[in-house]
Amino acid sequence: MANPAFPRPDMPGPQPVAAAKVTADAAESKPLLRASGGESGDRVFQSAITACGLAVLGVLGLIVYELVRRSTLSWHAFGFKFFSSSEWDPVNEQFGALPFVYGTLVSSLVALVIAVPLSLGVAVFTTEMCPKRLRGPLSFFVELLAAIPSVIYGLWAIFVLVPLLSQYVQPFLASTLGWTGLFSGPPYGIGMLAAGIILAIMIIPIISSIAREVLQVVPQHQREAVLALGATRWEMIRLGVLRNARAGIVGGIILGLGRALGETMAVTMVIGNRPEISKSLFAPGYTMASVLANEFSEATGDTYLSALIEIGLALFLVTIIVNALARLMVWTVTRGQPTRGNA
């Protein structure tokens, strides 16, 4: 539209006037299409929606800010010694988080050792072997495991898993693998092994659902090519499918690890809650998440609370790094398609 502020003498005058008249006519003849609220409404809407989007960043920022701010006291008091000392003595205000770090790492490792082969097996079976009719129900059932609340896993573990372990599994392990030193001591049932097993059950749906998604995006012609070379089905899966999906599978495993590291309730209920470092998996332990669950609301004194929040900060940082790494690895395979594994 011509700008009336700069009239051009060599052009016929009526043009801008005619244009203005047309829009005026349109406005008069179609009152339904009033522009009122359109532009300002758009502006308000877009800023509100952008604010919601930014709120996601804000929440992460808030978490970091609060955790850092409230753990400075403990950080100044203990420094790096906090993570290398194993003395946890609230009465004398001496805090060292090593037993918790150890418990978290060991229980998660036990969980991974059990869960990874099982979830890969399930993923391979559902994508490559099982009849089409079974595929849907099977993945539905496995993902149903993810819908059970953690506290119910814990309840089940206390009343079913732990007695089972102490009566049958632990005596068996002690008599066959006792020489390794990993399976010695009294078979109480409660302890690191029980925590690892319940964690494994909880992370299997995550690892297997992501592994399944990753296996599904491996192009069909990769499979056909390997089969055409005379491979058996297993060789086809190993060479054509698993090798191509490696990065995504590892990403899924790391995602499961992230979940295991931060899992609280079920672990707290069966790990025994004793801040000790012991080689045997039968011995009780303590994790970073369970010490928070048990002691946070009863923490007396600023240093005690600050020490607990520092454990929370450490747990947060580790899971953030682990999760970011895992997401990136899964993304490289599924090419940015959103993954549905709810960690």
Place this chain on the structure above:
Amino acid sequence: MPETVSAVHTTKIPPISLSRRVTDRVMTGLAVLTVFIVLAPLIAIFGYLVYRGIGSISWAFLTHMPKPVGEPGGGMANAIVGSLMILGIASIIGVPFGIGAGIYLSEFGRNRMGSVIRFTADVLNGVPSIVIGIVGYAIVVLYQHHFSALAGGVALSIMMVPTICRTTEEMLLLVPQALREAAYGLGVPRWRTTLSIVLRTATSGVITGIMLAFARIAGETAPLLFTTLGNQFWNLRYDQPTAALPLQIYVYANSAYDDWHRQAWAGSFVLIVLIVTSVAAVRYVVRRGTLGGTA
């Protein structure tokens, strides 16, 4: 592989060696075995839950208050109501923000900022729930100076946002671009297009996302431990310590009384039924077409 090529040329394909066939069979067998091993705990947990839960549940459990330690009987009425209250607060805060963030990602987020937010939401999804509990404690409890249902609701709402945000985005992206263009062509402003055309078309999918988030937080215990704390009595105020079903299950499971164990199972059963029916009910409403969409 030279052998294979020559085999093709002579049209005489050598039989697959025994060891390769055996490996194939063994690996297939192992894969089937893993499926059974994984399904076993699932069946065991559900079976045991139904068995112990139905055996322990009663009308009194649903309508009575907890009895003091040692006295048999009593129920979890206050915890059931408290849970619903906390979940309500969490949904009121979490759902609008989650949907808003999802709309941002799908309609305005095709840029660098969008990628950053998308990644942040995914990472936020993996933050341990107990850490979110600390944040709820720090931003609500410390200012109110006591534990409250509000603090628990805030903590749970933080857990809802990433799930709702990402599913909303996925669902809105499924809405055909042509619908948006048709609305713009009729002169409908952008905000109206997004809300009345795009969001409305994707309603059923968005609701499914909300229910996923709801089911996820309904059983959460860790963030409530030091935000709502639990309560042995009735409380309907948002700023007081409140009983919650998962908390009560946790306390009773760790106790030494058979009667409380029984109640813990009954509570778990109620919790599972709450989660399953809320998801199923919404699915049913959505399917009947009152809120129907394409997704």
